Amino acid sequence: MPITTISQNKCFEGTQGVYSHTSPETECTMRFGAFMPPQATNGSTLVPVLYWLSGLTCTEENFIVKAGAQRVAAELGIAIITPDTSPRGLAIPGQADSYDFGSGAGFYVDATQAPWSQNYRMYSYITQELPWLIAANFPVDPARAGIFGHSMGGHGALVLALRNPKGYKSVSAFAPISSPMRCPWGEKALSGYLGADRDAWREYDATALIESRGWKGPPVLIDQGTRDKFLETQLKPTLLREAFERAGVALDLHLREGYDHSYFFIASFIEDHLRFHARNLLR
Numbered sequence: 001m002p003i004t005t006i007s008q009n010k011c012f013e014g015t016q017g018v019y020s021h022t023s024p025e026t027e028c029t030m031r032f033g034a035f036m037p038p039q040a041t042n043g044s045t046l047v048p049v050l051y052w053l054s055g056l057t058c059t060e061e062n063f064i065v066k067a068g069a070q071r072v073a074a075e076l077g078i079a080i081i082t083p084d085t086s087p088r089g090l091a092i093p094g095q096a097d098s099y100d101f102g103s104g105a106g107f108y109v110d111a112t113q114a115p116w117s118q119n120y121r122m123y124s125y126i127t128q129e130l131p132w133l134i135a136a137n138f139p140v141d142p143a144r145a146g147i148f149g150h151s152m153g154g155h156g157a158l159v160l161a162l163r164n165p166k167g168y169k170s171v172s173a174f175a176p177i178s179s180p181m182r183c184p185w186g187e188k189a190l191s192g193y194l195g196a197d198r199d200a201w202r203e204y205d206a207t208a209l210i211e212s213r214g215w216k217g218p219p220v221l222i223d224q225g226t227r228d229k230f231l232e233t234q235l236k237p238t239l240l241r242e243a244f245e246r247a248g249v250a251l252d253l254h255l256r257e258g259y260d261h262s263y264f265f266i267a268s269f270i271e272d273h274l275r276f277h278a279r280n281l282l283r
Contacts, residue, residue, distance in 0.1 A: 018031060073274055169218075170217060
């Protein structure tokens with residue numbers, strides 16, 4: 001499948017690029033960012049790859065310009081792929097009416113309800129189409145892949161890893177939506193994309209998945225700011241901690257005093273997450 005280069009910039013002796021392609025899953029043009037470390041520039045070395053999933057309202061650009069991840073990724077020799085958060089440019093009524101549903105808010109699910117089901121297939125796009133596309137066009141080793149994300153993307157990273165343990169060797173998150181079934185953001189998104197059957201929602205809720213499927217990979221790393229304005233209403237990390245404890249799965253949860261929900265928080269601890277993944281992907 002061909003890709004189109006939108007931009008390429010030299011960055012810490014590697015390359016930060018932005019690309020687009022026509023997606024069979026979403027039936028529209030999708031964009032993604034790809035940082036290739038210097039170890040990958042000669043094309044003969046396959047490097048580990050990390051997939052970053054962004055939060056509500058974001059595109060592929062937010063992480064690229066705000067997280068400050070490229071320096072450490074270049075040192076470690078890890079590629080970072082940053083997909084968009086939803087399909088774009090579709091003539092679906094209401095898709096741009098709110099920040100937390102529709103454009104910029106795909107929630108990393110495969111929608112089953114009309115009119116969303118034809119295009120809003122972010123789960124299959126991220127787990128199936130995008131890894132194939134990346135492996136076909138970049139010198140990455142798909143057998144050494146990890147996933148991480150922020151907020152809605154933290155929810156996505158947890159769900160995708162728990163449902164696809166053979167596809168991801170490590171998973172971490174910043175301020176994830178811990179239980180979409182039990183918060184306003186998640187209830188709105190899951191009911192709109194999946195319908196009223198709450199049993200169907202469980203396949204996209206990390207607290208349900210950890211108890212039904214477990215996790216045999218390394219301990220899951222999560223950072224959460226204590227001054228995050230969404231902490232109690234939307235994110236609810238206590239629910240995730242309790243679910244991990246009941247399942248007997250190791251969770252490395254850090255409550256970061258004074259930090260909020262912004263990319264300043266992410267930039268402060270991104271190196272910890274990159275080195276965590278490197279320990280598991282560079283073996």
